[in-house]
Amino acid sequence: MLTGRVVAAHGRRFLIESGAGIVECVTRGRKSDIVCGDRVGFAMTDADKGVIEKVAARQNLLYRSDDFRSKLIAANLDLAVVVVAAVPYFREELLIRCLVACESANIPVLIALNKSDLPETAALHRHLDTYARLGYAQIIVSARGDLAELQAHLLDKTSVLVGASGVGKSTLLNALAPAANAATGEISLALDAGKHTTTNARLFHLPGGGDLIDSPGMQEFGLQHLTQAALMNAFPEIRDRAGQCRFYNCRHLKEPGCAVLAAAQTGEMLPNRLRVYQSLIGQLSS
Ligand SMILES: Nc1nc2c(ncn2[C@@H]2O[C@H](COP(=O)(O)OP(=O)(O)OP(=O)(O)O)[C@@H](O)[C@H]2O)c(=O)[nH]1
Ligand SMILES: [Mg+2]
Ligand SMILES: [Zn+2]
Incomplete structure (x- = not known):
């Protein structure tokens, strides 16, 4: 059996990179819970085609879920770069949910505020200070500017870019890995919404060392797979109390004598974060 790493996932077809180059593989039967970054064992079925026989145990797995199914994003990550931008708009609940998913999957996080060249970004930069105080590493970048600092964070790691559609993930990837030809789309300004351009996760090699996975922008980040205990543990302000x-x-x-509600009263916990926490905890059964 040959071994390799999944560098692209298209439904039930996967591109596997191995010593022998890139091999297009399918899975046996209906099994399709394989994701970009997975290490797999496979067998050749043709000169350039194969079948995945085995998925190695994962170091970690980033995924989201609703009541019905899980949507895998990437596996075996050293870093998740959660990209946010003021344009087309900042979606704080999505950021919070991404952070919770990374925390509960034990994946280190870097918040990357992109589009620093736009005037709208300054106010968001100030707002994100709260997240820096919570301990989240953070950088401000422009995909059209100098990316040396971001590059340093990515060096020799396997990282994933996640975030809402239109925040500039693919543009960042293209700037960092010129070989990548991930399509970048123009935002539809008329709709003030990001056009969904990236449709599949894809792993690229960075010229300086390290790998970077681009992922499709998400509208929702379901966390139905978490337990209530895991959720509480994924909020630093709650964990610390x-x-x-x-x-x-x-x-x-609304319990009396609650230290977390007290922190929200004094401004030590952002009202937005408490609101998202409370709506999430109400949706989890155990
Ligand atoms: N001004 C400015 N525009 C940017 C920057 N980065 C990306 N953009 C623009 O933002 C739009 C969306 O960029 P994409 O890279 O396609 O965004 P994405 O996050 O990959 O979006 P999805 O693939 O839909 O998830 C494009 O029009 C880019 O040119 C930046 O740093 N500054
Ligand atoms: Mg994209
Ligand atoms: Zn409490």
Whole structure:
């Protein structure tokens, strides 16, 4: 059996990179829970085609989920770069959900505020200061400018770019890995919405060392797979106050003597983050 790494996933067809080059593989039967970044064992079925026989145990897996199914994003990551931008618009709930997913999957995070060349970015930069204070590493970049600092964060790691559609993930990738020909689309200004351009995750090699996975922009980031305990643990402001509430099983909704609600009162926890936490905890059953 040959071994390689999944560098692209298109439904049930996968591109596997191995010592022998790129091989297009299918899976046996209906199995399709394989994702970009996976290390697999495969067998050749043709001169340039193969079948995946085995998926190696994952170091971690970034995915989202709704009530019905999971949507895998990428596996075996050293870093998730959560890209945000003020244009077309900043979606804070999506950022929070991305951070929660990364925290609960044990994936280090870098928040990248892109489009620093646009005047709208300054206000968002100030707002994101809250996230820096929570301990999230953060950089401000322009895909059209100098990317040396971002490059340094990516050096010799396997990283993924995630975030809303239109924030500039593919543009960043193209600037970092000139060999990548990921399509970048022009935003439809008329609709003030990002046009969904990237449709499949794809892994590229960075010239200086390291690999970068581009992923399709998301509208929603479902977290139905989390437990309530995992959710609480994925909010640094809540994690840091564990054991400080009057009730040991406090869910930080409206219980008296709640340390988290007190932090929201004094501004130590952002109201937006408390709101997202409370709506999420209400959706999780255990
Ligand atoms: N002004 C400015 N525009 C940018 C920058 N980065 C990307 N853009 C523009 O933003 C638009 C969307 O960029 P994409 O790279 O396609 O965004 P994406 O995040 O890959 O979007 P999806 O593939 O839909 O998830 C394009 O018109 C880019 O030219 C930047 O740093 N500054
Ligand atoms: Mg894209
Ligand atoms: Zn509480």
